[in-house]
Amino acid sequence: MVAALKEFIANEGGEEAPLEGSIPDMTSSTELYVSLQKIYQAKAEADFLAIQQRVKSILKRIGRDPDSISKEMIKSFCKNARKLKICRYRPLEDEFNNPSVAELQKHLTDEEYSVAMGFYILLRAVDRFAANYNSFPGQFEGEMDEDISRLKTAVVGLLSDLGCNGTTVTEDLINEMCRFGASELHAVAAFIGGIASQEVIKLITKQFVPMNALTEQITTSWDGAVDPFAGKVLHYII
DSSP states (O other), X not given: OHHHXXXXXXXXXXXSOOOOSOOOOXXXXXXXXXXXXXXXXXXXXXXXXXXXXXXHHHHHHTTSOTTSSOHHHHHHHHHHGGGOOOOOOOOHHHHHHSOOHHHHHHHHSOTTTHHHHHHHHHHHHHHHHHHHHSSXXXXXXXXXXXXXXXXXXXXXXXXXXXTOTTOOOOHHHHHHHHHHTTOOOHHHHHHHHHHHHHHHHHHHHTOSOOOOSXXXXXXXXXXXXXXXXXXXXXXXXX
């Protein structure tokens, strides 16, 4: 159907996708509105028939039954063709092995995004910390000062490896990460679970555009018994 759409746009469509056939509400007399609606519906039907013919032709060309794609499916495809979007995702491996240094440095020094990017760097540094010490910073009582020092070292090493020499993460963020101590707060878990489930629904239904790459969300307007760390950063990768 996409191949048929491409052919249609290059030919009958005149570089335009097929019409949906519906028109929005507007200020008009009933007679004029119905007349305009009929014009749009007639053009949408003509576009559908053109694409249907091209779909059958392509199926026959590749040795498949010309009727193997139903009329209803083609009609639904035509109705939603203007909403189609290609999603190309960057593998997680690329994020770790081929970082965008310019983007990292830009956001680390930007007043609006520096906190979110600082926490992103810290989350990466925490992974490195856990790999080296088999624990998370601030996880055990009595080791706070030592963990802060270790996490600072991990942050400096990570920034160097990423090519972000000369940029830093503030002491407050490092201290907060250690104070947080790898806690799993129900409020944050529920929020992240809600976002993740929404993205899964998008992928299953294929009707909405899923988010791409890494998402850092800063929340500063939560009310109730929420830990200060929970109100500062939510992080997940899809």
